[in-house]
Amino acid sequence: MLCDALGERALAVREPGGTPVGEQVRTLLKDPSVEIGPHAEALLFAAARAELVERVIRPALEAGRVVVSDRFLDSSLAYQGEARGLGVDEVARVNEWAVSGLKPDITFLLALPATEAAARGAEDDRFEAEGAGLQIRVQDAYERMAAAEPERWRRIAADRDPAEVHGEVLAEVESALAGVAA
């Protein structure tokens, strides 16, 4: 939706996925029947991310496009670093190496009360299956990251009409693009 509004200049990607390796890793990570330890989970996300950056995101940025990614490095810091207890610094180091230091210009936190987020979470995957405890730890981690780096993060209240949320996100993006317009 955001990308439709931005037109041809924009490219939408999602994590994990978007490359042959990434889609296979996605299938593995989302399979509730496969037990995966926290280190391997973090490393698999980082592998998918490395491919997405190398093959898709970096070439698009070099061509002057705007890339909108559904999740990125911070999701690993929240899920594996904080909620799984691996440590944010270590997970950050592995991931910064994986993406050769690429960082988003803007990161949106779409903030929802945990109960409403749970009601909307329809995906029947390993992460949803772990229930509210994991989700609350993840949410806390995102809130802390957004508060710690306000120049990059935009916290958007998402318990509203989707069109209103979309309008606010789009306005933020257009304002940022105006600052770097060709």
Add this chain to the structure above:
Amino acid sequence: MLCDALGERALAVREPGGTPVGEQVRTLLKDPSVEIGPHAEALLFAAARAELVERVIRPALEAGRVVVSDRFLDSSLAYQGEARGLGVDEVARVNEWAVSGLKPDITFLLALPATEAAARGAEDDRFEAEGAGLQIRVQDAYERMAAAEPERWRRIAADRDPAEVHGEVLAEVESALAGVAA
């Protein structure tokens, strides 16, 4: 063969593999039709290694067993760190984190002239398919690692009768075990 000689106390594993995640990663890594960048390749090996250590190797060591692994962390340093040019220090850091610092007591380098190694390399996978250039860089890296840490490495000339090579490896292992015998 080594494990047969050591009896029930020994457990043989191979990398990547040995766990549900590891076997799926193995299939992905060995598939010559899938293009994988160097960072993702290193991270996938590390993910498989993390699972193998957590679910198989560490429990076996805690039960007092001897674990013999066909390849381990040093293979990533040679292949991804040196031969792929990612840097040994960075690949080491990711992997030491993946295995929570576990290190082999003994590492065997079975040294073969490159031409003979190529003739024996019957596996039709991504690594063999890249040919002699990669294998020579890998071999150089192993030789340097073995020379730099002689207290852990045992360099065994492998261009001999297999029974002779086996006997030498077994003698080294038995001598090491005698030093820590219960």
